[in-house]
Amino acid sequence: MFHLILTACLAGPSAPCVPILLPQGDAASGPACMQGAARISKDWLDRHSELVAAGTECVPTENLPALDLQQVAPGVFAFFGRPVQLEDSTDGRIANLGVVIGQDSVAVIDTGVSRMQGQQFYTAIRRLTPKPVSHVILTHMHPDHVLGTSVFQEAGAQVLGHHALPLALQMRAGGYLENIARLLPPEEVLGTEIVLPDATVQDSLRIDLGGRSLLLRAEQTAHTDNDLTAFDDTTGTLFSGDLIFRELTPIIDGSLTGWMDWIAAPPQPEPRVIVPGHGDVAREWRQATSPQADFLKALADVTRSQIDAGAPLSEAVGIIVNNLNYMNKNWNSFPASVARDATAAYKELEWE
Incomplete structure (x- = not known):
């Protein structure tokens, strides 16, 4: 081609x-x-x-340059980003991206941080198959996952997202584009733009790729208020987006308690392959989620203790960070991320 x-x-x-x-x-x-x-x-x-x-x-x-795609299950491939925060990356390519190939067409799960990454993702798919890309599934609003979408929309793909995604992207579009322009070289970001979904998922939606289907679920508020998962029935592969972090410190942009509840109730049927938003693939729910569940519980416990002690937010954040510092060795980009999480947790839990 x-x-x-x-x-x-x-x-x-x-x-x-x-x-x-x-x-x-x-x-x-x-x-x-x-x-x-x-x-x-x-x-x-x-x-x-x-x-x-x-x-x-x-x-x-x-x-043409192409992303490195690794097969994680039959007909299922992923690009694995470097599990650090955008500020700690030279190219912004920190998110995991997915591909599922059916008999008739291809679905893409997330598209990367820029048009350039989206183009290289598209080229990598073309090296695998000439089948059309029929669907792009955006797992949530964050820029490392969604800013390569325009390439696939121009290729004719339908862009799908959580029903809360359009508003979330519209509210943040300017800031996202300014931030990547500040953090990344111009050669990486020129031509990058925000693309809103063509259709949204209210509860669940099944899409057909020919001989295999993907179940999309609009999840409860957790990592964000617009998290969407994609499950491949054929191989039992779950693309969790950032509902599951591995190696990179989890970031709360939604609800700490909602996220803990989501982890505690594994999807049914339980996935056999789990591609997280960041970090390595996992083959079992507990393996994928236990470190994150431990982190979120510790964050909730120490935050509640500071609220109960009457510490104001300005004082509590530093104390929470210090109390959680023993976890630093387990997570990348920890100090800045946990301070952000402490602020979000305090603002949520003080209203319990």
């Missing part, structure tokens, strides 16, 4: 340029790919007026 690559640059001397993969130009041959290059490139640039064209070419799949 050949892919249309538009070289797009910021205006001005010595401005950075990036290769933009435009999936509408995919074709079996180079000449066929180039036939629509001018129109497709112009349409894309019309929507991205901050960029100007510096040429187009058609490149075979094998000559």
